[in-house]
Amino acid sequence: MTxxxxxxxxxxxxxxxxxxxxxxxxxxxxxxxxxxxLAVGTYGSVKGLPPDRLRQVGCEMILANACHLHDRPGEDVxxxxxxxxxxxxxxxxxxxxxxxFQVFSMLDVAQLDDDGVTFRSPIDGRALRLGPIEAADxxxxxxxxxxxVFDHCPPLPADRRLLETAVRRTTDWAxxxxxxxxxxxxxxxxxxxxxxxxxxxxxxxxxxxxxxxMDFDGFAVGGLSVGESAEQLRxxxxxxxxxxxxxxxxxxxxxxxxxxxxxxxxxxFDVFDCVLPTRNGRHGTLFTSEGTVxxxxxRFREARGAVEPGCTCEACTQWDVGVLRHLIxxxxxxxxxxxxxxxxxxxxxxxxxxxxxxxxxRFDAWFAASPHVR
Amino acid sequence: MTxxxxxxxxxxxxxxxxxxxxxxxxxxxxxxxxxxxLAVGTYGSVKGLPPDRLRQVGCEMILANACHLHDRPGEDVxxxxxxxxxxxxxxxxxxxxxxxFQVFSMLDVAQLDDDGVTFRSPIDGRALRLGPIEAADxxxxxxxxxxxVFDHCPPLPADRRLLETAVRRTTDWAxxxxxxxxxxxxxxxxxxxxxxxxxxxxxxxxxxxxxxxMDFDGFAVGGLSVGESAEQLRxxxxxxxxxxxxxxxxxxxxxxxxxxxxxxxxxxFDVFDCVLPTRNGRHGTLFTSEGTVxxxxxRFREARGAVEPGCTCEACTQWDVGVLRHLIxxxxxxxxxxxxxxxxxxxxxxxxxxxxxxxxxRFDAWFAASPHVR
Numbered sequence: 048m049t050x051x052x053x054x055x056x057x058x059x060x061x062x063x064x065x066x067x068x069x070x071x072x073x074x075x076x077x078x079x080x081x082x083x084x085l086a087v088g089t090y091g092s093v094k095g096l097p098p099d100r101l102r103q104v105g106c107e108m109i110l111a112n113a114c115h116l117h118d119r120p121g122e123d124v125x126x127x128x129x130x131x132x133x134x135x136x137x138x139x140x141x142x143x144x145x146x147x148f149q150v151f152s153m154l155d156v157a158q159l160d161d162d163g164v165t166f167r168s169p170i171d172g173r174a175l176r177l178g179p180i181e182a183a184d185x186x187x188x189x190x191x192x193x194x195x196v197f198d199h200c201p202p203l204p205a206d207r208r209l210l211e212t213a214v215r216r217t218t219d220w221a222x223x224x225x226x227x228x229x230x231x232x233x234x235x236x237x238x239x240x241x242x243x244x245x246x247x248x249x250x251x252x253x254x255x256x257x258x259x260x261m262d263f264d265g266f267a268v269g270g271l272s273v274g275e276s277a278e279q280l281r282x283x284x285x286x287x288x289x290x291x292x293x294x295x296x297x298x299x300x301x302x303x304x305x306x307x308x309x310x311x312x313x314x315x316f317d318v319f320d321c322v323l324p325t326r327n328g329r330h331g332t333l334f335t336s337e338g339t340v341x342x343x344x345x346r347f348r349e350a351r352g353a354v355e356p357g358c359t360c361e362a363c364t365q366w367d368v369g370v371l372r373h374l375i376x377x378x379x380x381x382x383x384x385x386x387x388x389x390x391x392x393x394x395x396x397x398x399x400x401x402x403x404x405x406x407x408x409r410f411d412a413w414f415a416a417s418p419h420v421r
Numbered sequence: 422m423t424x425x426x427x428x429x430x431x432x433x434x435x436x437x438x439x440x441x442x443x444x445x446x447x448x449x450x451x452x453x454x455x456x457x458x459l460a461v462g463t464y465g466s467v468k469g470l471p472p473d474r475l476r477q478v479g480c481e482m483i484l485a486n487a488c489h490l491h492d493r494p495g496e497d498v499x500x501x502x503x504x505x506x507x508x509x510x511x512x513x514x515x516x517x518x519x520x521x522f523q524v525f526s527m528l529d530v531a532q533l534d535d536d537g538v539t540f541r542s543p544i545d546g547r548a549l550r551l552g553p554i555e556a557a558d559x560x561x562x563x564x565x566x567x568x569x570v571f572d573h574c575p576p577l578p579a580d581r582r583l584l585e586t587a588v589r590r591t592t593d594w595a596x597x598x599x600x601x602x603x604x605x606x607x608x609x610x611x612x613x614x615x616x617x618x619x620x621x622x623x624x625x626x627x628x629x630x631x632x633x634x635m636d637f638d639g640f641a642v643g644g645l646s647v648g649e650s651a652e653q654l655r656x657x658x659x660x661x662x663x664x665x666x667x668x669x670x671x672x673x674x675x676x677x678x679x680x681x682x683x684x685x686x687x688x689x690f691d692v693f694d695c696v697l698p699t700r701n702g703r704h705g706t707l708f709t710s711e712g713t714v715x716x717x718x719x720r721f722r723e724a725r726g727a728v729e730p731g732c733t734c735e736a737c738t739q740w741d742v743g744v745l746r747h748l749i750x751x752x753x754x755x756x757x758x759x760x761x762x763x764x765x766x767x768x769x770x771x772x773x774x775x776x777x778x779x780x781x782x783r784f785d786a787w788f789a790a791s792p793h794v795r
Contacts, residue, residue, distance in 0.1 A: 095754035127723040380469035
């Protein structure tokens, strides 16, 4: 199945296995194999990793944050530098998040109304304004390949009235963003909508129905990974994937634990993003097939060899665990870099294995046997 | 001129131009071309640079600090990991400093006597003890290629009585360290002595005479770059180089400003070390042929191109100055890494140019024309 959106984004699903799907996403001539995990470079850099290391860990596509880049250095600076690809020294696809999640979950909101949000800069506290039009303009100036609509994303748990307001606003903002984007965009930048509704199935269905009736280039499920339990997240992942049309990219936002990513793939999502691999890495918390491991644990003090036997990443093949532990304990940037490399490599390898299982139509058995979804 | 020391360190001076000299230092089969700048990896890692980047900037030899590694992770851990080369993933020569400079200049000294120093751990405040024997044992366990004797290194300005005590202790400690080292060392680890005496010429002469009468594998001038002015440092560099024998390695400790390094080369020193290129880099302060430049300056906000035109380093060839500025302002580790890369590359390139000028016997003219020694 191959479908090309109005903006020219091509989603090719070459293989299906159960509900899982594998293929290729092409936008503005830039390609990424799906399923795909997006490394997060909030301020235009995946923390501590130069582009060669990103390629080495298997990264093909990056997420940057429009809200943070608007705050610093400002989209005018990024545009003056020639746009986000040159700015990040990255020729693969780049998706920009609109900042809805950050504004509502992490920042200091001063005012929320039907036209957008006024919030405090996390850097200097000055008032910043984001709404559907502002977010679209910022992302156009950043020149990302895929822009996200500005959504109202309440942290969970949230009462039904708030969730209903969020769904109503998100639909309204999406409509205004789409009209504005179609009138102003150039060079085939794609625009994705974001389904809201918390854990309320009826609201999720309404949100998805309203958004998928519009001509977006892809659709995301947002508003998860914002406070609910792991079991709630996985159940929601399974319930809400089918609400998104199969001929468009399906994107589950903010998910990066190995088991959550595999659950998303099993449910039929194509892309995911999360700061977890790099944030955990900086703290010396490493993904392994036995679960996460904390390098600060004294048992690693004199440990030789790799934290994950057989892992082919730079950290596991060139450094003893005991040295990685020392580098983390000493706050050495190299330790943070190596542990981030391990986690990103681990997750990309897992997604690659899932992809192979889908292409060979043995995904459900592979998934059931995975230690990450036990 | 080629001379091999008792421990097997080979110093080959292939070219001389004025007082400057170029050649090759070989220790335990590991080689470095001289003059050589040593990047500093205090805790076993040059801050933020993986080994491939160290090679790329032209680094051939690294300095690590015995005092800090004793504190964390402990030399027992480094030994259990297979020694410092495996620990640092570095197959080039490694020199360990004994910690004399750090103990006396930067740390909290609790007690000083004729056998050594008790001081507070910078990490957890616990009491640590270092003296000539302890420092030698630690460096043997670390398995560096070149060990330094533990010296008494008072910050400047210092009164004559203190400097005289420091010289007496340094000679005494050097004698005891040498005896102990010859009795315990293995695999050809070299041991260098450190000349003290502050800015007092008579004391420097006495210190050098006492130390060079003993069979060390190389000699350093220590106790500079500890509070004196730039002009005092350069004058001292020129005066004290001739106190060290020409058939041994001459090492000027703690010097890393471009003009200071060139002055040291002009005076006949072979090796130098300093944290300055990486420390400056982390703060966005960059070496250029016009002097240092501060990236935080707003004039770089939208600046395209390289900070040093023609520079072939990764930062200058792949990133716009404006992006480097943003990465530094945002505290992104990649910015700190790229700026450290630029500074190390800049300094190594400068030393390489000096080396070429010596080999072609045109050093004095090249030196006189250098913008760094104006």
